[in-house]
Structures are given as C-alpha cells and as structure tokens.
Amino acid sequence: MQLVTRTPLAWKNLTHNGRRLAVAVSGVTFAVVLMFMEQGFQNALFDSTVALVRNFTADIVIVSSSRYSLSSSSRFPFHAVLLARGAPDVAQVQPIYVENYLSLFRPPHRTSRPIRVIAADLRQPLFQPTLQEVISRQASLLAAPQTALIDVMSKESIYELDPGRVAGGSPEYVELADKQLQLVGTFQLGTDFANDGTLLMNLENFAHYFPRRDLSSDALAMVDLGLVHCRFGSDPGQVRDQLQRQLGGNVRVYTRQELVDKEIRFWDRSTPIGIIFRVGMIMGFVVGILICYQVLYNDIADHLAEFATLMAMGYGALYFVGIVVRSAVYLALLGFVPGLGISWLLFQGITLWTGLTMNLSRWDIGLTLAFTVAMCILSGLFAVRKLLAADPASLF
Amino acid sequence: MNASDTSSVPPDRHVRAPATSASLLARMTGSDCVIRVRELNHFFGEGETRKQVLFHNTLEIQRGEIIIMTGPSGSGKTTLLTLIGTLRRVQEGSLQLLGQELNGIARQDMTALRKQIGFIFQAHNLFESLTAFQNVNMAAELVGIERAAARQRIEKLLTRLDLGHRIHYKPHSLSGGQRQRVAVARGLVHSPRVVLADEPTAALDRHTGREVVTLFQELARDEGCTIIMVTHDNRILDVADRIVNMVDGYIHSNVLVRESAAICEFLKGCPSFADLTPRSLSEVADTMQAVLYSPGTVIIKQGDVGRDFYLIRQGSVDVLQADGKAQRHVATLHEGQFFGEVALLEDRPRNATVIAKTETLCYTLGKDAFRDVLSRSHTFEEELRKVLFDRQ
Known part of the structure; x- marks a missing residue:
C-alpha cells in the first residue's frame, strides 16, 4: 500500500476552489482566534492578580x-x-x-x-x-x-x-x-x-x-x-x-x-474562573471541529464519485484516511497563521481598551497550534467515514 | 438458449457447451480463461424486499477477448460487470477472475486484484483539481510505474486519443468528449489485464469513438488484455469477439461472433443451406451445441435411433459400415463436413458407425431443430439427398 503518492491530491483538492478555500480557512481562523482570546483573557487575569508580587x-x-x-x-x-x-x-x-x-x-x-x-x-x-x-x-x-x-x-x-x-x-x-x-x-x-x-x-x-x-x-x-x-x-x-x-x-x-x-x-x-476559561477554550475547539467537519465533509461529498473511482482502481482505505488527514492538517495550518495575526491585533486593542495586559507565551501558541491541528484531524476522521462508505459499484 | 446448459453434464459424459461459446474451442486451441462465472446468482435488498437480479449466470471469457454486453436496462448486465470488477461481493455461485475466486475473497486480495483491472465509467469522474495528465497519473502511480516511463506512456496515450495539445489542461477546460477520453486513458494506462467499460464511446464522435475501440483491439491483440464493454453504440459492435445478451437477469445468448460466422460459412458451404437467409443461418449456428470427443470415441453407432445432426468444427472422424460380419471403412470426414442427417431425414436407425479419429470438436443440432430448419428451405431436403447420394 502506497501511502504517499506523487500527485498532491489533498492539497490540490483543498486549494482548487479559491472561494471555498477562503471560507474554510476563515472558519478555522475564527476558531483559532476564539481559542487565543480565551487564553489571552485567562493569562491577562492571572497575570494581573500577581502583577504586584511579580513587581x-x-x-x-x-x-x-x-x-x-x-x-x-x-x-x-x-x-x-x-x-x-x-x-x-x-x-x-x-x-x-x-x-x-x-x-x-x-x-x-x-x-x-x-x-x-x-x-x-x-x-x-x-x-x-x-x-x-x-x-x-x-x-x-x-x-x-x-x-x-x-x-x-x-x-x-x-x-x-x-x-x-x-x-x-x-x-x-x-x-x-x-x-x-x-x-x-x-x-x-x-x-x-x-x-x-x-x-x-x-x-x-x-x-x-x-x-x-x-x-x-x-x-x-x-x-x-x-x-x-x-x-x-x-x-x-x-x-x-x-x-x-x-x-x-x-x-x-x-x-x-x-x-x-x-x-x-x-x-x-x-474559583470558577479557571473552568470558565477552559470551557471557553473547549467551545472554541468544538466550534472549530464543527466548522472543519463541515468543510471536509462537503469536500468529500462533492468528490464522492471521483474517490469511488480511485477505490475501484485499487486505492485502499489507508490512502483515503491519509488524504483527509492531510487536508485537515493543511486547513489547520492555513487557518492558524491568520488566526495568530488577528489575535495579536485584538490583544493590542484590548490592552489599550481595558488596561489588562494580554500576553501569549510561546507555550500558549504551541498549545493552540496543537489544539488546532487536533481539531482538524479529529473532524477529518469523522468526515472520512463518509468517504469510506463510498460505493464504487454505484459508478456503473 | 440458456447458457446455464453448459454446466449440466450430458448423459453421454462428453464435454458439451453451446457451439458459439468459446470454451471448448479455446480448450482445443489452448487459450486461457480469464473470467469464469458459474451458477452465479445475485440478490438486491434484504428480507421481504430481497429481489433476485442474476439467475444462474454462467460465462467463460478468454484472454484477449473483446466482449460486448447488451440488454435492456435492468437486465443485470451492469450488476454482472460490477461483480466481475470486484466492486460487489459475490453472494452465490462462483466467479473466478484471473484465477482467483471472488466468492469470499479477502479485502486486501480484492484491492490487489483491482489494480489489474481498468475501469472506464460512463461518467468520467475526473478530479477537477488535477490536470488531464495528473488524473491519468493517479492510476499509473498506484501500480508503481516508474516516473519517466509513466510520463511517456501517459503522453503517448493522450496523444493517441487526440489530446496531445491538452495534456496539462484541467477538466473544466475540456469538452465532454475530451474528458471521456482522459477517463479512457486513465483506465488503460496501467496495462490492465481486464478492462471493464461502461458506454466508453457514448460521448464521442465517430472518429474518436473508433480510435478508442481501435485502442481496445490493439490492447487485446498485443497485450492479451480482455475487454468487456456495456454499450448501445451500434458503430462499434463490429469489434466484439463475442456478444453477450442479457434479459431479466439471465444470460439470454452468448454468441461468439467469429465462431457464429464460421459455422454459417460451413453451413453455407453446403448448397442446401445456401437458400437460408443469413439471419436463419446465424440462428441455426446459435442453436448448435459443441461436443468434444477424444480419439476413438464412438460418436454414433449403427442401428441406434438418430437424435442429432453433426458438423465437424475441428478434427476428423472415420465412417464405418457393418456389412454382414465385416466392418467396412466408408470415408474419413474432416473439418467443415457433416454427418448424422440420414437417420433424422428418413426417421430410421443409424446406417453407419462414426468414430472420432483425432480429438474432435463437433457442433450438433437436435432432431427437432434440424427438422425446423428443413421446413424453412424447400431445397434443403433435396440437396441433402443429393449430397448423401454423392457420398455413397
């Protein structure tokens, strides 16, 4: 079973329709911003309570x-x-x-x-x-x-x-x-x-x-x-x-x-504060899964006949899981970068506005990136079931 | 005629098959069988709504044959095609593809088998995001063709299919016919041993449609590729070695086109048959049964009741007549000659014994069918009598 083919099908399919890609990426970006905001607020509030001691x-x-x-x-x-x-x-x-x-x-x-x-x-x-x-x-x-x-x-x-x-x-x-x-x-x-x-x-x-x-x-x-x-x-x-x-x-x-x-x-x-922010973070994660699932599912549904053709040709289940996971990772990375940028701008605004200092550590950024990739892969794995249910017999 | 007759062993224990099915002739000429379907039944639905769609299908297809499947929609031809293509699970009966039994096959064996099949679907199913080249390459990559070789082969195929100037175009900038030809190239690029095609020429004009079937013929001839097509395109019927007609889930007829023509030729060789229209001749041909006799077998015995009329397709027989005590050698008959008609014509016992001299393939026609043919041609009886007279 050949896992990686030379034709970058996942990437090609994802980027083929520019408008759809923009919608998909902005969905992931939204989830990323949501997660960053929760983290930023949490950091700001925790940092502020210890600002005196730290000083x-x-x-x-x-x-x-x-x-x-x-x-x-x-x-x-x-x-x-x-x-x-x-x-x-x-x-x-x-x-x-x-x-x-x-x-x-x-x-x-x-x-x-x-x-x-x-x-x-x-x-x-x-x-x-x-x-x-x-x-x-x-x-x-x-x-x-x-x-x-x-x-x-x-x-x-x-x-x-x-x-x-x-x-x-x-x-x-x-x-x-x-x-x-x-x-x-x-x-x-x-x-x-x-x-x-x-x-x-x-x-x-x-x-x-x-x-x-x-x-x-x-x-x-x-x-x-x-x-x-x-x-x-x-x-x-x-x-x-x-x-x-x-x-x-x-x-x-x-x-x-x-x-x-x-x-x-x-x-x-x-206090409930930690839980509130964790729930907020999870909400961002769940929203991200839903958006990402929707995008990947539609992408699969639109190409079902083509994927079924690949199945008839002899491509195995692992190949299709690979395709969807790769699409998911691309989507996560494409959405993460603008998400980080937008969050940074928002943090600047909020600091000016509320007096809370919004900071993100490298650890927070890494964690959110991991969450974003996990979110996309998870929704990809949900969506891939649709693909594996494709029936090449229906093509004739 | 129902092709399921093939499997029933006749009382005389000789191998018997429809005359126009290739199996016995293939056995004599040493071709190998790529697809062997036996007593295949298939059902759709479950429980109350379970409906049988294939009934006792039996079929043998040789290496390098081009088969055209015809039949009204709902006759089960696409179901049979998907079963052969491992796209459906075999439920009842036996289906061997490239020597492997598909009934109960493991998934990984199935995936491996699929790589040796070329599928050409009616809908082109090309990825819009990939160029014509990349779409075709998806098939080449799967079987691990070396990059440069794949490139060469893809370019050659696409050029051959009149797409040389569109190799790096995406499907949206190709016409329907061009997309269809890309799909054809994708189905053929990995040198499959079996090609299953569904209306491969439907979207094509006369010229390009012809180019596609010519390509099929070359593959069949040069690479021994077996091609099964479902088509309603009359323009390409002539490429078929065999036409399998399905009705209501039964293989209604399974006609070896060339063999049918050969039998007609033999029958026409006799002046009495010349009177029959080509249609009647081919009907007679299709009704005939093939029987294979090993050397020394007594085909008919003097004194027995006559049941069949025999045409020698391959091999030769000795005709012996008992004259009192001694048995006299009357004649040796060869390919294209026939015997056994006297008993049928005159409704009396066999007047001679016929023994296979070499391994002999005979095509036989039952008494009733023989009489039916007689009634159509007023000169037939007369001519036959003349032939008989000449032989004595």
Missing part, C-alpha cells in the same frame, strides 16, 4: 497563614517582621500594607469607591527596576504628608477621574477615607479581579488615613506582606524553611515564585 524584588514573601489569596485581608503581627530581621542569611525585611476596604476614594463632588492602597517604606528599593525607577523619581514628593501616587491603569469609569491628567503634571486633590489627599504622580501596575485601581503611599501617610486598622491602636501593627531579601549567595529555599520554622504556624513563608504559583492556582482551581 517586588524580594526573594521571599511572608504572609498570614490564613491568607488564602492576595485579595483576602488576613494579616500577621509586625513582630514577625522583627523576628525575621534577626534570622541568619536575611539581609532585609520590609513590611507591606494593603488596604482595600477602609480606603474609600472620592474625587471632588463624585461618588466614593474603594481603591487599593499599598504602603511601604518607599525610600527602600522594593520593586523591579522599571517600576522602582518611576517611584524613586517621585520619592521626594511622597515624603510630604497626605500624598500618594495613582496607578495610571486605574479605571476612569469607576473613579470618575482621569489618572492621565495627574501623569500630565497637574496634581489632583481627592478624598481618601474622608480625608484630603493629593495625588502627586503616577506609576503603572494594572488592575485585576478585585481591584479597579491602586494608590501607593508612604507608611506615615498610611497611618494617617487608616489609624484604627484591625481594631488596633497602632495602624502599622498588622502587616499584609513581609518582603524578605536574602543575603547574597544564600539559598532562598533554605532561608524560607528556616524562617518558617522560626516564625511558627501563624505565618506562611513562600519564595516569590511559589507565591505567584499559589495565587494563580487559587484563581484557576478554587
């Missing part, structure tokens, strides 16, 4: 052991920070405070909305270079009382304030927790599921706005995140284990990457 430079992060997600508000006592500072191989420990509930944000004559407020000792280098550079440049402004930076990605539609104006150099006066606040500059972090905008301020200012946090008399007594920088040359894994032993069961100590992974896993597995 830190710390090797290790300490959180409360009851903090199941970064968006929850379980805290641990400051005294753990002090303990950690004394540990061997630890260079520095900085507390980070995050407030999402008490922090009602109100531009003049507008409605109050909660905003995320992040406070840290901003004289210390805590962030990745790009962000750190922006913050360091404005550090002197932030030293003044009742000042903060606003995230340029904060949603204008929610806060009724255009962060771009602040970025343009005109400070804005707003209210935060019923007290006056001056927005002196901007930085860029991004929004996520739980937060529509972010303010960044100094510890003193934070204490000023939220003096009775966690029913404590000391505003800074309860810490959200403890950022640990290890001494140069030490192993973060070992330091983490050591800190965990030393600090006890009330806190959990993670390396930064572990915390990122745990957070993504939480959103992916413990």
Whole structure:
C-alpha cells in the first residue's frame, strides 16, 4: 500500500476552489482566534492578580497563614517582621500594607469607591527596576504628608477621574477615607479581579488615613506582606524553611515564585474562573471541529464519485484516511497563521481598551497550534467515514 | 438458449457447451480463461424486499477477448460487470477472475486484484483539481510505474486519443468528449489485464469513438488484455469477439461472433443451406451445441435411433459400415463436413458407425431443430439427398 503518492491530491483538492478555500480557512481562523482570546483573557487575569508580587524584588514573601489569596485581608503581627530581621542569611525585611476596604476614594463632588492602597517604606528599593525607577523619581514628593501616587491603569469609569491628567503634571486633590489627599504622580501596575485601581503611599501617610486598622491602636501593627531579601549567595529555599520554622504556624513563608504559583492556582482551581476559561477554550475547539467537519465533509461529498473511482482502481482505505488527514492538517495550518495575526491585533486593542495586559507565551501558541491541528484531524476522521462508505459499484 | 446448459453434464459424459461459446474451442486451441462465472446468482435488498437480479449466470471469457454486453436496462448486465470488477461481493455461485475466486475473497486480495483491472465509467469522474495528465497519473502511480516511463506512456496515450495539445489542461477546460477520453486513458494506462467499460464511446464522435475501440483491439491483440464493454453504440459492435445478451437477469445468448460466422460459412458451404437467409443461418449456428470427443470415441453407432445432426468444427472422424460380419471403412470426414442427417431425414436407425479419429470438436443440432430448419428451405431436403447420394 502506497501511502504517499506523487500527485498532491489533498492539497490540490483543498486549494482548487479559491472561494471555498477562503471560507474554510476563515472558519478555522475564527476558531483559532476564539481559542487565543480565551487564553489571552485567562493569562491577562492571572497575570494581573500577581502583577504586584511579580513587581517586588524580594526573594521571599511572608504572609498570614490564613491568607488564602492576595485579595483576602488576613494579616500577621509586625513582630514577625522583627523576628525575621534577626534570622541568619536575611539581609532585609520590609513590611507591606494593603488596604482595600477602609480606603474609600472620592474625587471632588463624585461618588466614593474603594481603591487599593499599598504602603511601604518607599525610600527602600522594593520593586523591579522599571517600576522602582518611576517611584524613586517621585520619592521626594511622597515624603510630604497626605500624598500618594495613582496607578495610571486605574479605571476612569469607576473613579470618575482621569489618572492621565495627574501623569500630565497637574496634581489632583481627592478624598481618601474622608480625608484630603493629593495625588502627586503616577506609576503603572494594572488592575485585576478585585481591584479597579491602586494608590501607593508612604507608611506615615498610611497611618494617617487608616489609624484604627484591625481594631488596633497602632495602624502599622498588622502587616499584609513581609518582603524578605536574602543575603547574597544564600539559598532562598533554605532561608524560607528556616524562617518558617522560626516564625511558627501563624505565618506562611513562600519564595516569590511559589507565591505567584499559589495565587494563580487559587484563581484557576478554587474559583470558577479557571473552568470558565477552559470551557471557553473547549467551545472554541468544538466550534472549530464543527466548522472543519463541515468543510471536509462537503469536500468529500462533492468528490464522492471521483474517490469511488480511485477505490475501484485499487486505492485502499489507508490512502483515503491519509488524504483527509492531510487536508485537515493543511486547513489547520492555513487557518492558524491568520488566526495568530488577528489575535495579536485584538490583544493590542484590548490592552489599550481595558488596561489588562494580554500576553501569549510561546507555550500558549504551541498549545493552540496543537489544539488546532487536533481539531482538524479529529473532524477529518469523522468526515472520512463518509468517504469510506463510498460505493464504487454505484459508478456503473 | 440458456447458457446455464453448459454446466449440466450430458448423459453421454462428453464435454458439451453451446457451439458459439468459446470454451471448448479455446480448450482445443489452448487459450486461457480469464473470467469464469458459474451458477452465479445475485440478490438486491434484504428480507421481504430481497429481489433476485442474476439467475444462474454462467460465462467463460478468454484472454484477449473483446466482449460486448447488451440488454435492456435492468437486465443485470451492469450488476454482472460490477461483480466481475470486484466492486460487489459475490453472494452465490462462483466467479473466478484471473484465477482467483471472488466468492469470499479477502479485502486486501480484492484491492490487489483491482489494480489489474481498468475501469472506464460512463461518467468520467475526473478530479477537477488535477490536470488531464495528473488524473491519468493517479492510476499509473498506484501500480508503481516508474516516473519517466509513466510520463511517456501517459503522453503517448493522450496523444493517441487526440489530446496531445491538452495534456496539462484541467477538466473544466475540456469538452465532454475530451474528458471521456482522459477517463479512457486513465483506465488503460496501467496495462490492465481486464478492462471493464461502461458506454466508453457514448460521448464521442465517430472518429474518436473508433480510435478508442481501435485502442481496445490493439490492447487485446498485443497485450492479451480482455475487454468487456456495456454499450448501445451500434458503430462499434463490429469489434466484439463475442456478444453477450442479457434479459431479466439471465444470460439470454452468448454468441461468439467469429465462431457464429464460421459455422454459417460451413453451413453455407453446403448448397442446401445456401437458400437460408443469413439471419436463419446465424440462428441455426446459435442453436448448435459443441461436443468434444477424444480419439476413438464412438460418436454414433449403427442401428441406434438418430437424435442429432453433426458438423465437424475441428478434427476428423472415420465412417464405418457393418456389412454382414465385416466392418467396412466408408470415408474419413474432416473439418467443415457433416454427418448424422440420414437417420433424422428418413426417421430410421443409424446406417453407419462414426468414430472420432483425432480429438474432435463437433457442433450438433437436435432432431427437432434440424427438422425446423428443413421446413424453412424447400431445397434443403433435396440437396441433402443429393449430397448423401454423392457420398455413397
């Protein structure tokens, strides 16, 4: 049985009718875009929830052991920070405070909305270079009382304030927790599921706005995140284990990457979000199968007499399976390339539009390509049954 | 005449077949049988709606023969053709193609067998996406003809079929007749041992239609290819070695055209038959049975009741007459001569014994049929008596 003949019948049949090929390819392209969009949204949402942690430079992060997600508000006592500072191989420990509930944000004559407020000792280098550079440049402004930076990605539609104006150099006066606040500059972090905008301020200012946090008399007594920088040359894994032993069961100590992974896993597995996107991806896959099946089936149905003639001539079943699978793979590749291009353009648009950063890793692209090829081959195998049922006896 | 007679062994245990079926003559001349159909029945449908479409079909086709199958639509000729072409499964009876039994054949054997068959369908069934060359090449590639050889052969065939200037055209820019000829080339390119063609000349004009059948004749003659055509095209009937006529699922007649002509020629050689119209002559020829006798066989015995009239097709016989105690050699008869008529004419016992001298093929005509022929020709009896007189 000769599997591959020199006459490229699959390709010739597929490309013979230009209009039909265009319809077929656009069908596959549609499915590819659908799958890419689902993946892009999922990535954007997962990436956004961990954008803050990723922007830190710390090797290790300490959180409360009851903090199941970064968006929850379980805290641990400051005294753990002090303990950690004394540990061997630890260079520095900085507390980070995050407030999402008490922090009602109100531009003049507008409605109050909660905003995320992040406070840290901003004289210390805590962030990745790009962000750190922006913050360091404005550090002197932030030293003044009742000042903060606003995230340029904060949603204008929610806060009724255009962060771009602040970025343009005109400070804005707003209210935060019923007290006056001056927005002196901007930085860029991004929004996520739980937060529509972010303010960044100094510890003193934070204490000023939220003096009775966690029913404590000391505003800074309860810490959200403890950022640990290890001494140069030490192993973060070992330091983490050591800190965990030393600090006890009330806190959990993670390396930064572990915390990122745990957070993504939480959103992916413990909320419906992961399933929603997976279902979306599967829908794209199924739509692709239906479209591809329709195309391949019609192609076979239109050439049934010709295929039956080949059968009469002595071409075996394997040859026909080969023809259809090859057509399917061509279709998948022809549809994938424009699908990738269109998705990329859409991602650019959506990033501009929503503030979510849409990214595709090489792994995502490879996965979608594999899905596309699988989708086409699967529908090809459904369609080939029609071909194998062709009866050469009907030709006479 | 029903061709199924062939299989019934007559009481005298000599091999017997219709005179115009090629089998016995072929046995004597050493041709080989490419297709052998025996007691083939075929049914369509299942259960209540099951309907028999082929009844006791028996047929032998030799290497290099050109067969034309005729018959009204629904007579089963295409069903028989698809069975021969392995496109349908044999249900009942036996069908041997190129020495292989098709009843119960394994799928892979069937696929292998198909590669030795050339199909030419009435609908051209060409791939619109492939050029004429590529369409024909699909058949060449399958049997693994070397690339350059295939190219040469395809170009030669297409040129021969008047398509030399259209070799790299796609079907949509070819006329109906041109497409049909591409399909013919595709059916022939791989030098098949059997060609099954359904109205191969229907879409062709007189000139190109003739070119196609001439090609068939060359293949049959030079490559020993056996060709079976279903056709209603009267213009090409003359190429047939044999015409098989089917009616209602039975092989109604199976006439070896040349043999039929040969018998007519023999019969006409006798002045008494000259009076018959060619039509009556061929009817007589078609009614005759062939019987093969080995040397020394007593064909008729003096004193027996006469049943048949004999024409010697091949071989020779001795005529002996018992005269008191001694048996006297009267004559030796050869190809084209006949005997056994006296007993039929005068309704009396055989007046001589006839013994096959060599292996002898005789064509026989039963008494009733013989009398029927007599009544058509007023001079026949008279002439026959004269012949008999001369012989004595």
